[in-house]
Structure formats: C-alpha cells, structure tokens
Amino acid sequence: MIRTATPTHPQTAARRERGTRLHLVPVRQKAAKEFVAAWHRHHKPPLGAVFTVGAADQDGVLRAVAIVGRPVARHLDDGRTLEVTRTATDGVCNANSLLYGAAWRAAKALGYTRLITYTQAGESGVSLRAAGWRVVAERRPRPGWSCASRPREAQGTDNIARSLWEPASVDAT
Numbered sequence: 001m002i003r004t005a006t007p008t009h010p011q012t013a014a015r016r017e018r019g020t021r022l023h024l025v026p027v028r029q030k031a032a033k034e035f036v037a038a039w040h041r042h043h044k045p046p047l048g049a050v051f052t053v054g055a056a057d058q059d060g061v062l063r064a065v066a067i068v069g070r071p072v073a074r075h076l077d078d079g080r081t082l083e084v085t086r087t088a089t090d091g092v093c094n095a096n097s098l099l100y101g102a103a104w105r106a107a108k109a110l111g112y113t114r115l116i117t118y119t120q121a122g123e124s125g126v127s128l129r130a131a132g133w134r135v136v137a138e139r140r141p142r143p144g145w146s147c148a149s150r151p152r153e154a155q156g157t158d159n160i161a162r163s164l165w166e167p168a169s170v171d172a173t
Contacts, residue, residue: 020057020092022064024102027054032065039088042120046085051110053102055095064088064095066103071116082107084117087127096127104131104167114166121161128165137164 027035032052033045048069055064064087071083084103089095100117107115118139119125125135139162146152 020063022055022057022092022095022098024098025054025056025062027052027062027065029067031062032067035062035065036067036086036088039090040086043086049085050082051106053099053106055089055092055098057092063090063092064099066096066099068103068107068115076116080112081114081116082112084115094127094130097130100128100131100133104169116164116166118162118164121163125163125165132168133165134168135163136166138162139164 029049029052032049032054035054036043036045046067046069049067050069052065052067054062054066056062066084067086068082069085071077071081072085076083084100087096087099104115116136117128117133119128121141125133141159141161143159
C-alpha cells in the first residue's frame with residue numbers, strides 16, 4: 001500500500017524537498033480521487049477516469065497523481081482522445097511534468113492518438129512546457145454551464161479563461 005503525504009502548504013513542501021527523487025507508481029482511482037480532494041487548489045475530483053498514475057518519492061510516499069479520462073467537451077470525445085482531467089501534488093518539484101509525460105506515453109500505448117488538458121488564466125503551464133506540451137487554443141471565459149434545459153450548480157470556475165494544451169508531438173485536429 002502506498003502512503004500519502006500529510007497535507008501542508010504546497011509552497012512550504014516544495015521549498016523543503018527540491019532534491020526529492022520521484023518515480024511513477026500505479027494508483028487506484030479511489031486513492032487518486034482522495035489525493036485530489038486533499039491537495040487540489042480549486043477543483044473536486046472528477047467523476048470518472050480511464051486511468052490514473054502517481055508519483056512517489058524514494059520512501060514510497062505518494063506525492064502526486066494524475067487522473068486521465070474521456071474529454072469533458074463532447075465534441076472532442078471521438079474515441080481517440082483522452083483528457084488529463086486533474087493533476088495534484090503536495091508541492092514537490094517536477095511531479096506534474098513527470099505525470100504529464102507519463103500520461104501521454106500511457107495514452108499512446110493504449111492506442112489513443114490525442115491527449116489534452118486545460119489550464120486556467122493565471123496558471124503558467126510551466127509543468128506542461130517542461131513535459132513537451134504546447135498551447136493549441138485559448139478558450140474565452142464562460143458565464144457558467146447552467147441553462148434552462150439543464151440546470152447545473154456553479155463549480156467555482158465560471159468566468160475564467162482557459163488554455164487548451166496537448167503534447168507537442170501531436171498535430172491539432
């Protein structure tokens with residue numbers, strides 16, 4: 001069983017642990033969602049997943065997770081595309097880059113031809129660039145997803161612009 005880090009302020013953990021050596025570990029969907037619930041800054045865990053992957057330190061402590069699922073946008077759900085719907089870390093350096101690279105390799109190994117993810121306005125995307133990803137589109141802020149025919153609760157991310165990313169080795173479709 002993989003142990004998880006105790007929640008502290010992410011920047012404190014990052015400063016403390018720059019020399020941490022990370023390696024990929026399998027993580028069950030339930031454990032990945034629990035990690036996201038404990039560590040993600042502004043989102044709850046997603047409902048489903050195609051696969052999950054984690055990063056553990058040299059002591060076997062789970063330090064980060066990535067959850068990969070079907071694309072949230074229906075028009076991108078073509079059976080060949082997956083989306084990194086969440087990543088979360090305890091602040092350890094380089095974990096997100098490790099996970100984004102691993103997610104793309106795993107998606108390709110499963111036969112998928114495209115992997116995407118989004119960042120919100122104000123997020124640098126440095127982990128994505130370090131993993132070889134690029135911005136392929138900018139999405140304008142939406143006032144929300146609720147409409148008369150399908151009312152929905154606000155998720156706290158309404159009215160925020162987003163950038164669409166994919167690995168640089170993939171041509172945009």
